[in-house]
Amino acid sequence: MTVFARACRSTLPVFVVALLMLGLPPAGLADEQRATDDEQRTTGEAPGAFVVEDGKVDPATYQGYLVYTRVCMACHGPDGLGSSFAPNLVRGAERLGWADFAGTIATGREVQPGQVMPSFADDPYVMGNIPNIYSYLRARGEGGLGRGRPKIIESMQETTEDIEEDNEAAAESADGA
C-alpha cells in the first residue's frame, strides 16, 4: 500500500481500475450505475473492478477480502501471499486472468502431487463471490493495496448492503443451478 499510496497522493486522489475489455466506465461505481454493475457481477461479466483510495477500498473489494479470509486464507495464507501449502494468489490472479481464475475455483486443480485445490462449484457463497475475490486480489496487486483488513471508502459505505444482497441473490441462483 505504501508505494501506491505515495504515488497516488502525488498524482490522482482516486485510483480506479476496471477491466478495459469490459468497457466499464472508470467512475462506474457511482450509485446510478450500481444496477448494471451488479448484474454484470452476478453473471461474471464485470469482474475485477476495484477502487483503492488511500488504502481504503470499494465495498465489493472489501467483500472480496472477507470471503478470501474466510475461505481461501486457510490454504493460500494471509493477504493472498501464499503459504507452504498453496500458491500466492496476488500473482496468480494477475497471471491467470479472469476466465482461468474463475475456472480454477469452479473446477479445482491438482497439478503437483499432494497439492489439491478443491472445486468450489457446490459452494454458492464462494461461487457468488468470485468477482469480489478477484477484485480484492487485483487491488492487492495492481492497486497496490497493502496487507491486512482494508477499510471501506466512506463515500461508498452505503453500498455495502447492496453488495450483501447481491451475494445472497447470487447464492440463491447458484443454489438453483
Place this chain on the structure above:
Amino acid sequence: MLREIGYALTAAGLMAASVAYANDNQLELQQNPEFWATQLGNYQGNRFSELDQVNRDNVGELRSVWQFSTGVLRGHEGGPLYVGDGRLYIHTPFPNKVFALDLEDEGRVVWSYEPDQDSRVIPVMCCDTVNRGLAYADGRLFLGQADNTLIALDAESGELLWEVSNGDHTVGETNTMSPLVVHDKVLIGISGGEYGIRGHMTAYDVETGEQVWRGYSTGPDDEVLIDPETTTMLGEPIGEADLGVSTWPEGEWERGGGAPWGWVTYDPELDLIYYGTGNPGTWNPEQRTKDGEPVDNKWAITVFARDPNNGEVKWVYQKVPFDEWDYDGVNENQLIDIEYEGEQRKGLAIIDRTGFGFLLDRETGELLVAEKFAPETNWADDYDMETGRPNVNEQYSTYRQGVDVNTTDICPTAMGAKNMQPTAYSPRTGLIYAGINRICMNYEPFETEYVAGQPYVGATLTMMPAPTQEGDMEGRMGSFIAWDPVAGETVWKIDERFAVWSGALATAGDLAFYGTLEGHVKAVDIETGEELWRFKTPSGIIGNVNTFMHEGKQYLAVLSGVGGWAGIGLAAGLENPEDGLGAVSAFSALGDYTKLGGVLTVFALPD
C-alpha cells in the same frame, strides 16, 4: 539402573519373547533406554532418554552421519522409531509412505510401503497433510492414514497384515495422529474439528483390526462411555446425565467436534489412558449458545481419563467450557510423578493451547496448578481453582464482542501458545521443556451453515506477533522454555525468530534438543538453556528429535520438512501491528528462510 536392564536384555531376546499382550512388548521396549519404541519415548509422554553418551561436554562434536530424502514435500511431523533391529522406521505426510531404513547402511531402503488413497482427502485436512507417525508392538507397525484407514504392517517385511476404516473423509473426517498400542488394542482418534465432525477415540484389536470400543467426545453418556454416578469431574461424580447433549443447542452436539487428534498417554499402573479433545464444532460461539446464553459444549476441550480395556471414562476435566477462540484442547498430557505441597502425587501436566500450564492429579482429575507459561496470554486472567473454570477477560470474549465484530489482539492465537509439538520432561530436573508460539490474533465470528464435507468454521482469524515482553528478543515469534510444572513458573527461555513447532527431547546427557522452523536442530544445556550445538537441516523442522543406541553408539535423528499450520500461517510473515506505516518489521517471513522437502537426518559422535 535402567541402562543395566537394557544391557542385560539383548534386542533379539526381546523380539522373540512371547507375551500375552502387545503392550507388554511395547513396555519392555520403552523401558530399554537404547530404544525409541513409541513416538513420545514412553507411555508417560516424557520424551526423556537415559542415554548420556552424547552429553554437555561432547555435543559440540555431534555430526550428521547420513541423510535420507523422503521424496515428499508436505510438512513432516513425528519422528523415527528404533526397536533394536538395526532399522529406523519412518513415515511421511500424505501419501503416508512408510520406510524401513538400514541404520548401518546409511539409510538403505530395506522395504517401503505406500498406501493407495483418494487425493480428495487432501483439501479436507485443515492444516496441511501432516502425520505424526508410526506405532510399534510385537513385530507390527501401525499407521493411521490420512483417509482414516488404520493399517498394521509386518515390521520385518512391510507386508500389510490388516486394514480397517476409522472414518469417512467425504464428510470431513481425516487422520493425522499417531496410534498408540495399549494391551492388545491399538487406539486412534480422528481429525475434522473444522468440518463439523463428531470426535471419537476408538480401540481396535492388534491382531485382527476388529473394533473393540468407541468413545465419542459429545452426545449421550452411553456413547461417550460416561457413568454420571462414577465418572468424576474435579474429584466429584458428574451427577447430571447426558451433559454431552444438554450443554448444546438442539442437535449441535452431532457436529460438535471435540476431535481428539493429539497424543495419547498411558499410565500402566493406574491402567488409564489420557488425551484431550478439540474445539467444539463451529468457531462462531453464537451458534453454540442455548436460549441465547453460553453453554459448556461438553465434552469439547476436555481431558479424558479412560479405561483402555473398555473405554469407560474415569474422570474428565473441561479446560475451556464454551470456547470462543478455537483453543483446541488436544495437547499431550505428560504423566509425571512430583512432590506437591510436601506430598508425592501422580501428576498430569499440560502445556496447553490456552497459554496456561496445568497440573492435575492423574488419579482423580483434581486441578492443582494453572499458571500462564506464555506471558502475553490475555483471554483469561486466571483459573478459578474451585470450579476449574477460566476467568475470561470480557474484552477478548469473541462471544461478548459479537458476530461480525473483529475482536482484536487476543493472545494466544487459535494455533495455541503451544500446538501439537510434544514437550519433554526430565525426571532429573523436574522441568518440562517446550517449544512455544508467541503469536496473537484478531478473531471475527460469522454465521455459518453446516454442509457435510464442507468447512464449518464460522470465524476469520488474522495473526500478529505477540507484543514483546521485557527481556524478549526483538522480532521473536516463538520460544523454547524450561517450565516448572509445580511452581507454575518459567525457569529459563530462549527466544526464536519463529514459533518453535518441533518436539522437544531431554536426555541424561544434561541436554535438551529442539528444532526451529528455519531448520536448525539445537542442543542446549538443560540447566541453563545455553546453546551448545546446532545443525542446519535442509528445511524447517516440525518433527521431533528422537534418540537411541545401536551397537554401543548413541544416535539422534529428526525429520525436517516445513509445513503444517505453521507453514501456512507464517510463510508470508506476519504484520506487526506496532509498526508505523512504511516501517520495516523485525518479524520475518518464513518463506525467506526455508522451502519444502522431507529429509531424515541421523546424527552421532565421530568414532
